[in-house]
Amino acid sequence: MNALAQRLGLQFPLIQAPMAGVQLHALTVAVSEAGALGSLPAAMLTPAALRDEVQAIRAKTSRPWNLNFFCHVETAADAQAEAAWRQALQPYYDEFGVDATAIPAGAARAPFSDEAAALVEECRPPVVSFHFGLPPPARLERVRRSGAFVLASATTVDEARWLQAHGADAVIAQGLEAGGHRGHFLSDDLSRQLGSFALLPQIKRAVQLPVIAAGGIADADGVAAAMALGADAVQIGTAYLLCPEATTTALHRAALQSEAAAHTALTNLFTGRPARGIVNRVMRELGPLRGAPHPPFPRSTAALAPLRAAAEARGSGDFSPLWSGQNNTGCQAIPAAELTRALCRGFSLPGLSR
């Protein structure tokens, strides 16, 4: 029996990666009920909506689950960067007939707040995971005192050591292949981001905590490979994007099943932080990575939002974040429980219990 699975009360040491914007409680529940760890991403939910989702999970499963928060530091608006960004987008506003003066600025993703900490104390999720580091010590301490097992993402060996020193119970080694936001928090230098084959064993060697492999794992063979490299558990996101329990849009689903899915890139256009998605028109024409001045995370989203809406209304994902990892060959339009069971076969391939 895998020690981490035992500690978390799981049948399988597999975590469904929290994916803000493409899932709510239905995916969480389905994965947890299948014996793995379902996750609920809080970053794009209002406090009221988050409470509803948590209550839905509580009502539908008594198995362990994971509540995930972004814990970035909130940034002030940067008028110059906002103006530059809107100027870059102006040709598209013209093309789509969008009135740029009517677009509000603002932050589309909320960091882990005192209010969120209070919700954790009230709802007591068995596992809480953080992306972009850890919250300030007092707020983290509230999470730990609630009884939650605390996970956090590391994209470098230094970050893994930092997380161990600052109170994480386990480290998610987020390889460069992973979809969605890079979790880096000690350095913005993307050349420091490592592929899973390099990151996982180096983190495993550097820390005493359990290490969860993430990035590029798409099927049972990938699970077996990650365990062979020393992982205590795996975290898988992209493979779940076509499941009926995900709220992935039809456009996003179509993109994942198209030839375009073969080319993902890290882009900061959609939020201000690098995140991996399928390359589309706006990434090709303005990026994929835009240098300063660019609105800091998560303030890039607002100016792009009406273009995304207008393009999607025309059936186009040209301005949508089509998050995906580099290995989207495991995406299957099957129930999440079935996918979870298929992935978990990777744990029972012989030779992994050594």
Place this chain on the structure above:
Amino acid sequence: MNALAQRLGLQFPLIQAPMAGVQLHALTVAVSEAGALGSLPAAMLTPAALRDEVQAIRAKTSRPWNLNFFCHVETAADAQAEAAWRQALQPYYDEFGVDATAIPAGAARAPFSDEAAALVEECRPPVVSFHFGLPPPARLERVRRSGAFVLASATTVDEARWLQAHGADAVIAQGLEAGGHRGHFLSDDLSRQLGSFALLPQIKRAVQLPVIAAGGIADADGVAAAMALGADAVQIGTAYLLCPEATTTALHRAALQSEAAAHTALTNLFTGRPARGIVNRVMRELGPLRGAPHPPFPRSTAALAPLRAAAEARGSGDFSPLWSGQNNTGCQAIPAAELTRALCRGFSLPGLSR
């Protein structure tokens, strides 16, 4: 018994990655004698030196070995790019007292030529591998007719398909973690380069040829993981750099064992093509990647050569290519045969014969 190992007459399906500039026949022979496939890189050898090395291999082992060539297309000198590059280097020329007017321009690495094809016909290496695609059809046909088994590197799924269609016998899936030169030849867009966890299974699925995993594999666990992901063989380079049989400089060896080794990056400064090495001063200050105009591969080397020599004479690797993969934790200063045997334990971990 692994089919590819059987086809190549190897005890283990492990290939020592050819590493131009840091090895000659001694490493090739040691690895081949240990039951894996030693490689000799031809790119930085004159025809006469190459002939000597091949004769040394022939004299010292009767086991299979691999002769590796770069097969880039030779580029004409670009006076404007050369001038821009020298201008960027002028502050360093001043610092080191180098007379820039005395530096010859030129190409430091030779592509696969008719003369090289004649050498293959004469020496009949059991395996020939190519980097940067494949040579023109007539020249490739000479290699095939010599009886050599032909390997070539793919960094994308498209490149793997192309290699299959153009006469490779097996494909090396070069993950982004790999040290030294990226082998891409269909697109220069580095965002298309995939980590091993994503690249290997996608190539395995796309082609009918045997697939050799490369990039990030540093120890027996890495070997087991690559095999779990579907590899028919593995190729390992960085781990051999500290072996006494390698010609790795003392500076390079020291860098690999220092904290600096944790940070590698792709840089085009040293040759004109992106290659992965440990980040040093020139990479930090001028790159790591320089946009056009920059002398095309391999013409960037000449202008940097006297700085490298001057810095190395002072005990500094600030201007040296310190090639390394992202996972250099497997480097060990032990005989190559011993390292090979340790790596090959990854093949006999249970569960990999399925």
